[in-house]
Amino acid sequence: MSEAKKNSILIVDDEKSNIIALTHILSPEYTIYVARDGQDAIEVAEKDMPDLILLDILMPDMDGYAVISALKSSEKTRGIPVIFITGLDDADEEEKGLALGATDYITKPFRSAIIKLRVQSQLKIVNHTRALDRRFQQQALMTKISQLFLAETYIDSLFTDTLRMIGEFMNIARATLFTLEDDGVTLICKNEWLKPGYGLEPFTGGKLKLEDSLLSIVDGLLRSTKGAFCLPSDDPFVREAMKPYQRHFPDYIATPVLVKGEIRAVLEFSREADGREWNESEINLAMLVSGVFSGIFERDVAEHSSRVKSEFLSRMSHEMRTPMNAIMGMTQIIQMQCIPDDLREYIDGIDTASNQLLMIIDEVLDISDIEKGRLNLTDSEFHFTRMLEGVLDAISADMEEKRHTVTTDIDPSIPDRLTGDEKRLAQVIGSLLSNACKFTRENGLIQVKASAVEIKHKMLTLQIEVIDNGIGISKEQMEILFIPFEQVDGGIRREFGGAGLGLAISKHIVEMMNGGIWVESEPGKGSKFAFTVKIKTKIEAAEEKCGRPGAFEGKTLLLVEDVETNRDIVTAMLVFEDMRIEIEHAANGQEAVDLFAANPAKYDVIIMDINMPEMDGVEATRRIRALEAPEGAKVPIIAVTANVSAPEKKVYLEAGMNGHIGKPINFDLLFQMLHKYLDRGDN
DSSP states (O other), X not given: OOOOOOOEEEXXXXXXXXXXXXXXXXXXXXXXXXXXXXXXXXXXXXXXXXXXXXXXXXXXXXXHHHHHHHHHHSTTTXXXXXXXXXXXOOHHHHHHHHHHTOOEEEESSOOHXXXXXHHHHHHHHHHHHHHHHHHHHHHHHHHHHHHHHHHXXXXXXXXXXXXXXXXXXXXXXXXXXXXXXXXXXXXXXXXXXXXXXXXXXXXTTOEEEOOHHHHHHHHHHHHHHSSOOOEETTSHHHHHXXXXXXXXXXXXXXXXXXXTTEEEEEEEEEEOOOSOOOOHHHHHHHHHHHHHHHHHXXXXXXXXXXXXXXXXXXXXXXXXXXXXXXXXXXXXXXXXXXXOHHHHHHHHXXXXXXXXXXXXXXXXXXXXXXXHTOOOXXXXXXXXXXXXXXXXXXXXXXXXXXXXXXXXXXXXXXXXXXXXXXXXXXXXXXXXXXXXXXXXXXXXXXXXXXXXXXXXXXXXXXXXXXXXXXXXXXXXXXXXXXXXXXXXXXXXXXXXXXXXXXXXXHHHHHHXXXXXXXXXXXXXXXXXXXXXXXXXXXXXXXXXXOOOTTTTTTOEEEEEOSOHHHHHHHHHHHHHTTOOOEXXXXXXXXXXXXXXXXXXXXXXXXXXXXXXXXXXXXXXXXXXXXXXXXXXXXXXXXXXXXXXXXXXXXXXXXXXXXXXXXXXXXXXXXXXXXXXXXXXXTO
C-alpha cells in the first residue's frame, strides 16, 4: 500500500523559541507551516489549508481569540481544528477559547509527550472524518454512474463520460476502455479520456494483441478469485507482462470487464510515475467501475431487456451495501464520541446522506425483486405507535431542515399490538412522508392520520393518510405516479431529485397487504396520499427484553467476518451498549469451523458473514451443523450479509442458519435477535 501523506500543522506564535521547540517536537512526523502573527496565520491557513493549527493566545496586534474568530467565520477554514497554546492558568480564559471553537489547550512550558498525544488525538479525528467523506463521495459517484446508465439508451458516449468522471475523481492522467474483438485476442480502444494539459495523442480506434503471458495471468486470476480483480503496476511480475500494452504512463491499474466469467473488455487507469503505490481505495474504485461496465455489457448482450436491467440493479445495490455498512457503522461510532461541534455537524451530515443513499439502494433492490416476483412479506408482532414514531424520527432531520410542521392524528381504536410486516408498512409510510417533505416548500404543514376502518375477526383494515400543502399534482401527472422510474416531469426531476421508485414500490406492497393506494391533489393546493392495508391484531402484550447493561454477561459470541472494519464496528457497538458479552473473531469460514470444533461448548451464538475467502459462511454453517458434538446442531447462527433477496435468505436457512440480518447492519435488530437466542434457557 502507498505511504500515507503526512498531516500538516500550522504553528502560530510570536516567540521564535516556542516555534523552534514545537517544530523540533512535531517535524519528524508532520509537515510544518509557521506564522509569527495573527494576520500571517490567517493568510497561511487559507493558502495551505493545514490539518491542524497550534495557536498562541497572547500575541501583539491580533491575539489568538481574534485569529480563531476570523478562522471560524471563513467558509474555507472553519473546519480546521485549533489547539490553543497558552501560559495562562485561568478557567475563564479556557472557557472563552472553547466557546470560540478551540478543540484543546497546550500549556507552557511544553511537555513533548503531552503535545504529541493531543496532536495525535485531533488528527485521528480529522483523518477518520476525511476517510469517511472520501468513501461517501465514492459511493455517491458510483450511484450517479449507475443511474446515468439506467436513464439513457445510447451507451457508447456514456462510457466516455464515465471514464471522465472516474479520471477526475482519481486525479489521474488517462482512462481507457479496450473492447475485445470476436477473435478473442485483439483489443480495440473504443473509449478514452485524457486529462487536459498533457498534450497526449488520442488512441481511440487503436488495436493491441493480447500476449499469451498476459492471458495466462488473467486465466489464473479468474480461477483463483471467481470475481473482480485488477492488475496494478505495483506488482513487478504483472508490470513486465503489461509492457506491450503501456502507452505514455508506466503506473496503471488494469482490470477486466467480465460477462459470465469471460473477458469482454479491459479498463485501464494511468498516471504519472511519482513513486506512490496504488492504494486500496483506488483499486476498489477501479474494480467497482469494472463491475458496472460488466453489467452494461451483459445488459447489451441480453438486448437491454427489463429482466437484465433488474439483475444489474440488484447486483449494483449489493455491491454498494457492503461499503455502506462500514460508512454507517463508523459514523455511528464517531457520533458516540466527544467531538467538537463543527465536526459533529459534518458527521451528522454524513449520517443523513448515508441514510438517503441507503434508501435509494433499498428501493433499487426492491424494484428488482418486484420485477422477478421475489418480493415477499414477513409477519412478526410489533407496536404500531412505536413503528410510526420510528418512521417520524427517521424523517425528522429532513423535516427540520425545511422547517416543516408535522402533526399526527392516531385513531385510539387502533390496537397497539399488530402482527404483520412492520418493515414494509413503515417503508410505505416513510416513502409518502419523504415525498411530502420533498415536494412541500419551506415552513409547510404535513399531517399524518391513522384510522381503523374496520376490525373483524381479529383483522384490522388500517387506513393511513399523509396530507401536505405542497406543490400539488395535476390529473395528467397522476397517471404516471405509480410507474417505476417515472416522475411527473423533467423539471421535477431536476429540482427535487429522486429515482422515481418509491411510489411504485409502495403500491406493490400495499396490494400485497390486500389494500389499495390513491392520491387526491390539485396543483398549488397540496396533496393527500392515502392507503389501506389489512393486518392482524394482537391484543395481548408480550413481555419484551430490553438492551439492559450486562444482558449477555457470561455468554460468548463468535464473530465471523473477513473485513476488519466490520468486525471493529460490531464489537464497538456491543461494547458501547455495555452488553458484557465475550467476543472472539474469525476472519473466514474455515477459521470459524476450526475454532468451534476445538471447543464447541464455549460459544453461545455465532454471527456469520456470507461472502468470505477460503470458505464462505454457508459452507461453514453446514460444516458446523455436521459436527459430532451436540453443540454443533444447537448453537444459533445468524447470517449477516449484503445479500438480502428472498432466494438467498432461503439458502441460508436451508444451510442451517437461524436468522438473517442485512447490511448495513440495523443494530436494534441485531440486539433483538441476540436476545431471542441468548435469553433462552437451553443456551
